[in-house]
Amino acid sequence: MAGSTTRARTSQGGQRRGCQGRSASGYTARQRRKQRGDRARCQAREKTLRRFPVGTPDVSQEQTAARDVGSRIPVTPLPPASCGLGQTNKDRGRHSWAPEIPLPPLELRLLKRYVILVESHMRAASKLAAGVASLPSIRTAFAATQGTWRFLNNDRAPLSALVEPLREAGRNQVKALESRFAMLVHDWSKLTFSQPKRKRDLTQLTHSSDVGYELMTALLVSADDGTPLAPMELHLKTAEGLLSTRDPAPKQVPHLDQILETMRASREWKLDKPLLHVIDREADSVDHYRQWDDAGFKFLVRADDRRVNWRGESLLLTKIGRSLRRRKAFSKVTDDAEYHGRPAELWVAETEVTLTRPAKKNVGGKRFELAGRALTLRYIVVQLRDGAGKVLAQWMLLTNAPKRTTAEHLAHCYYWRWRIESYHKLLKSHGQQLEQWQQATGIAIARRLLVAAMACVLAWQLEADTSEEAEELKEIVIRLSGRQMKHGRSCTAPALLAGLWPLLSMLELLEYTDLEHLRHLAARIRFLNSG
Numbered sequence: 001m002a003g004s005t006t007r008a009r010t011s012q013g014g015q016r017r018g019c020q021g022r023s024a025s026g027y028t029a030r031q032r033r034k035q036r037g038d039r040a041r042c043q044a045r046e047k048t049l050r051r052f053p054v055g056t057p058d059v060s061q062e063q064t065a066a067r068d069v070g071s072r073i074p075v076t077p078l079p080p081a082s083c084g085l086g087q088t089n090k091d092r093g094r095h096s097w098a099p100e101i102p103l104p105p106l107e108l109r110l111l112k113r114y115v116i117l118v119e120s121h122m123r124a125a126s127k128l129a130a131g132v133a134s135l136p137s138i139r140t141a142f143a144a145t146q147g148t149w150r151f152l153n154n155d156r157a158p159l160s161a162l163v164e165p166l167r168e169a170g171r172n173q174v175k176a177l178e179s180r181f182a183m184l185v186h187d188w189s190k191l192t193f194s195q196p197k198r199k200r201d202l203t204q205l206t207h208s209s210d211v212g213y214e215l216m217t218a219l220l221v222s223a224d225d226g227t228p229l230a231p232m233e234l235h236l237k238t239a240e241g242l243l244s245t246r247d248p249a250p251k252q253v254p255h256l257d258q259i260l261e262t263m264r265a266s267r268e269w270k271l272d273k274p275l276l277h278v279i280d281r282e283a284d285s286v287d288h289y290r291q292w293d294d295a296g297f298k299f300l301v302r303a304d305d306r307r308v309n310w311r312g313e314s315l316l317l318t319k320i321g322r323s324l325r326r327r328k329a330f331s332k333v334t335d336d337a338e339y340h341g342r343p344a345e346l347w348v349a350e351t352e353v354t355l356t357r358p359a360k361k362n363v364g365g366k367r368f369e370l371a372g373r374a375l376t377l378r379y380i381v382v383q384l385r386d387g388a389g390k391v392l393a394q395w396m397l398l399t400n401a402p403k404r405t406t407a408e409h410l411a412h413c414y415y416w417r418w419r420i421e422s423y424h425k426l427l428k429s430h431g432q433q434l435e436q437w438q439q440a441t442g443i444a445i446a447r448r449l450l451v452a453a454m455a456c457v458l459a460w461q462l463e464a465d466t467s468e469e470a471e472e473l474k475e476i477v478i479r480l481s482g483r484q485m486k487h488g489r490s491c492t493a494p495a496l497l498a499g500l501w502p503l504l505s506m507l508e509l510l511e512y513t514d515l516e517h518l519r520h521l522a523a524r525i526r527f528l529n530s531g
Contacts, residue, residue, distance in 0.1 A: 101165060101169070101454060102168035102172075103165060104157075104161045104165050105161050105164060106157055107156065110154065110156065110157055113147055113148075114151070114157075116135075116147070118458075119135060120133045120144070121432060121451055121452045121454075121455035122455045122459070122497060122501055122504055123498065123500065124430070124431050124481075124494050124495075124497045125433040125436075127433055128436075130433035130434075130438075131437075131438065132144065132145065132148045132448075135505055135508040138512060152447045152448055153441075153443075158247070159243060159244065159245045159247075159443075159446055160245055162447060163232075163234065166230045166450065166454060166457060167230065167232055167269055169229070169454075169461075170229050170230035171269070171270060173222070173229045173230070173461075174271050174273055177223065177273060178224050179222075180223075180273065180274070181223055182221070182222065182271065182273050182275055182276070183220070183276050183277075183413055183416065184219070184220055184277050184278070185218070185219045185221055185278045185279075185416075185419065186217075186218055186262065186283075186420075188214060189424040189428070190205055190213075190215075191212050191445075193435055196212070198438065198440055199440055201240045201441055201442045202238070202239060203237055213236050213442055213445065215234070215236055215237075215424075215449075216233075216234065216236075216237075217233070217234055217423065217424070218231065218232050218233040218262050218266075219419065221416055221417075221419050221420075223276065223409075226413075226415070226419060227419075227460065228422075228460050229457075229460070230453075231423070232269060233246065233262055234449060235249075236445065236446045236449070238442035243442055245450070256282070256283055256285055259277070259279065260288070260291055260292060260295065263292065263297045275298070276298050276300055276405075276413065277292070277299045277300070278300045278413060278417045279300075279417075280301075280417065281301065281303060283301045284301055285359065286357060286375075287361065287370055287372065289355065289375055292400075293375060298399070298400055299400060300397060300398075300399040300413055302395055302396065303396045304396075305317050306355075308353040308354060308379070309353065309354040309355075309356055310351065317396045318396070320351065320381075321394070324381060329350075329351070330347040330348065331348060331349070332345055332347050333347065333408045333411065334346045339384045339393055343387075344385060344386060344392055345384070345385045345387070346382070346411065347384075347385055348383075348408055349380070349381045350379065350380050350381075351378075352377070352379065353376070353377060353398075355374065355376075356374045358372065377398045377399060377400055378398070378400070378401065380396075380397040380398075380407045380410055381394065381396055395414060397410065397414055422493075427453075431497050432452045432455075432456075434449070455497070456493065459496045459497050459500070460493060462477075462500075471490075476503070477491070477503060479499070480498075480499040480503055481495045481496070481499030481502075483498060
């Protein structure tokens with residue numbers, strides 16, 4: 001009898017426990033939460049799909065439906081398309097400032113993640129929080145982190161596909177240039193990480209304790225005003241080989257031997273204008289000058305003090321520069337130059353020199369001289385002087401650019417070479433905090449680099465836009481960034497990234513939350529409600 005009473009009580013208790021949380025309609029709290037989550041996911045899916053304009057190539061309805069339920073049906077890669085970043089059909093007119101970005105040739109689900117990741121890099125990250133950020137949508141931050149990890153480690157997102165949006169952006173902007181040519185600036189940057197043991201494929205760079213990655217960038221720059229347009233090629237040197245946006249990836253060779261291959265690859269980018277390849281004085285090599293000139297490429301290189309033939313004499317470049325100043329061959333280009341933040345005058349002189357000496361080679365530790373043809377180049381001396389005529393800085397430039405391009409224009413072109421240093425700075429310390437990224441492999445770092453590069457391109461486009469609407473937007477974004485600008489500067493790329501993130505966050509939050517409800521919640525903070 002006691003046993004049956006106990007069983008009856010247990011049964012009653014079980015019934016009571018089973019009824020807890022059940023509403024009059026018969027649904028438990030867990031079921032109601034699941035319904036709300038399903039509705040939110042449907043809304044998020046519809047919102048993401050609306051980001052892709054009508055007419056974007058897509059897969060069949062059967063494949064789309066199968067993928068939505070988790071099917072593994074293979075999807076044909078898509079050709080590049082355009083997408084309004086952060087836009088939907090509903091708000092396309094309201095936010096007409098939103099830029100359109102080209103999309104890589106990837107399947108639809110990877111395209112969605114690509115757009116989300118570009119948005120996530122539209123910010124100036126802090127050194128202690130350099131991970132991929134998450135906009136305040138219905139997705140959780142952990143879900144965004146998982147999606148990022150899957151994308152960055154997905155072999156179906158090759159570097160050759162992820163670079164296509166950058167090249168398309170470069171092609172579109174080159175069409176609008178007034179100059180006869182565009183600039184392609186080549187440079188290398190060392191990437192070192194604060195916790196190198198977490199990376200699996202770091203390589204030795206100089207000495208045994210100097211390990212990291214080596215990044216090579218070919219940056220397209222406007223020859224009109226020096227505006228950076230887009231990175232067109234990327235190489236990342238790792239312990240497992242060279243990762244490249246070129247397919248197939250080139251072999252690991254010394255820096256200067258990489259340049260000719262990049263020059264040849266640039267012919268396949270379908271740019272509307274020829275390129276002037278601009279390189280720092282690391283590229284001052286007679287042998288490579290001859291190779292580039294023989295292949296028909298135009299270059300502008302800062303030279304060391306080398307010996308050349310000038311007017312029948314063998315002289316150093318510095319001595320020729322002094323002779324040009326004594327002959328009053330210099331002409332003042334502008335009074336608006338700067339040197340370390342101080343006003344300066346830009347002076348330029350030009351003459352022709354001939355390189356006849358053999359090239360000095362070092363192959364496998366064996367040194368020898370390699371004779372070559374005499375090469376005549378334009379020698380341009382650029383000086384920054386103060387008001388009293390004192391030389392503050394001097395560049396000695398060698399180029400095979402045609403005569404119709406003036407020495408003054410070429411002097412500005414080399415001055416704009418600094419844009420690639422600013423780009424690496426934007427990636428490393430003033431924007432993306434690249435050297436604090438936690439991805440463990442070089443290929444994941446390279447994929448994220450290409451995503452972050454697109455965020456930088458969008459910031460550059462906004463910075464260069466002088467339309468009335470863009471000027472108004474830049475003023476709002478700078479105010480949201482909380483940064484102070486130098487006198488005479490309305491904005492900078494790091495400040496724009498810092499302000500775009502709170503703007504995108506606000507727009508995303510207002511998609512799901514009523515403004516009046518937000519004000520009601522903010523009223524709980526006494527300080528905000530005090531005024």
